Amino acid sequence: MAIVSRGFSGRRSATDVKLPPGQYLTTDFPVLSAGPTPHISLDRWEFTIDDGSNVLKRWDWKSFRELPTETITVDIHCVTRWSKLGTSWEGVSLDVLLADLKTDLPYAMFRSYGDYTTNLPMKDVINKQAWVAFKFDGTDLAPEHGGPARLLVPHLYFWKSAKWVKGLTLMSQDKPGFWESLGYHIYGDPWLEQRYSGDQ
């Protein structure tokens, strides 16, 4: 039974902004990492879409940067409880990357340089819900924040926004990625507080 520490309240602060349950507002940008920061040179970088057997689409950095981009401002929510509001990113929408790709495979495993993976339903990455982002706050995305490019899926907990993303593998069934296989929720909606497997 924990004793209460007199006068301790932690980093939480009352705010009149509505945050998902259990979150606190931060003004800095914490760096969370499960491994060493990969350093990928742009002449080696590529983004591929495959279905487990065949590569369906591939971009190198040059062809990727020729795609139309968007600048978006979104709130992000990390499962470690910090939320950062009004973050500005520039990236290529998954709608653009998936355009004229005919598939009925309903799930995707996003893959990163290093060994990180995260799974998402395809319905959550289309229709302006996901981007491959390469700029944060107007400047090139720093390596510790996922640069050269990271996935950005702001409507779900930020562990789904895989840093150093290098592609996705289409799947017929949902399979858990790096954190989803170790107790984190398979979907991760912060507004339903779906942090851990077994939540709602």
Add this chain to the structure above:
Amino acid sequence: MSSHTYDYLDGNAAAGELSAIFGMDVTIAESQCAHCGAIKRFAEAHVYMQAPGVVARCAVCQHVLLRLVKARQRAFLDLRGMTCLILDTSRFLESGR
């Protein structure tokens, strides 16, 4: 082979959590990496604590040795990255004996 950004700690940083689970000191345990075969003290592993969970990596090849997530009343522990963990069972958790 080392990362240029020093964002890791070592096995000592995860010792509290892991020793509580194992019931004995893991820093002096030796672990064999399932990827490269290196046998090293767990204290020497590269441990990433700034994450949704604890990730310990082989200091030689950087592959994951162990992962731990504390999810409210449950702890999820993945040891697949180690061929084995070699623990000294003659030592109790509290040293000084």
Add this chain to the structure above:
Amino acid sequence: MWRVGTVIALHDETATARTITLEVSDWPRHVAGQHVDVRLTASDGYSAVRSYSIASAPNSEGRVELTVERLPNGEVSPYLTQELAVGDRLELRGPIGGWFVWRTQQTEPIQLIAGGSGIVPLMAMIRSRASTGSAAPFRLLYSVRKPEAVLYRNDLQTLSDRDNKVSLTYAYTRATPKDWPRAPGRIDAALIADATWSSNLAPTCFVCGPTSFVEGATDLLIASGHGRDKIRTERFGPTGDRK
């Protein structure tokens, strides 16, 4: 496995670091170099856990001293260094760690290398040696930003002056005392050669501090001939926090 310690004394070591002396009933007696996990719990159940090295020598009175550096954006260190009062209670888990330890039975030469708050567990080793009258040859190389940031200056002075002393060398990285013979800078091969035990003596080396400091110092030791198996390390976070 969480024990409760009562704060019996507080002592400011520097403008930003404070030593907290706790009395912990049924404390199982630690070994120099070990650390504890401290847990703070708010009234709504929210809790935070941080690791701190034990600064005090092993003793039979259940006395545990922690030296905490206040981090500018810390969640726990501002509380421990500014809010916590004598009489308050803290939850502790430990002592933890059996690798980065010095036991009083050891007789070989010991080389201690501290970066910033990495001095804390090494101080426990120095104090342990003093309290048991051990004659094990100890040298300390203490790298710190500036003179005002030095922890335990008086204790270290005393222990380096007396017979059976610990040889002490300060290395200042940003600002030095007046007329200091060495310009500010990180430790380098020359300093290792001048101020540490030669690898011929096969000392056991303990290196503690932020990860980048530990990596740099370890590389220098290996380059000067020490075997990797003779070097034990404990890495703190880049800000000096253990977590």
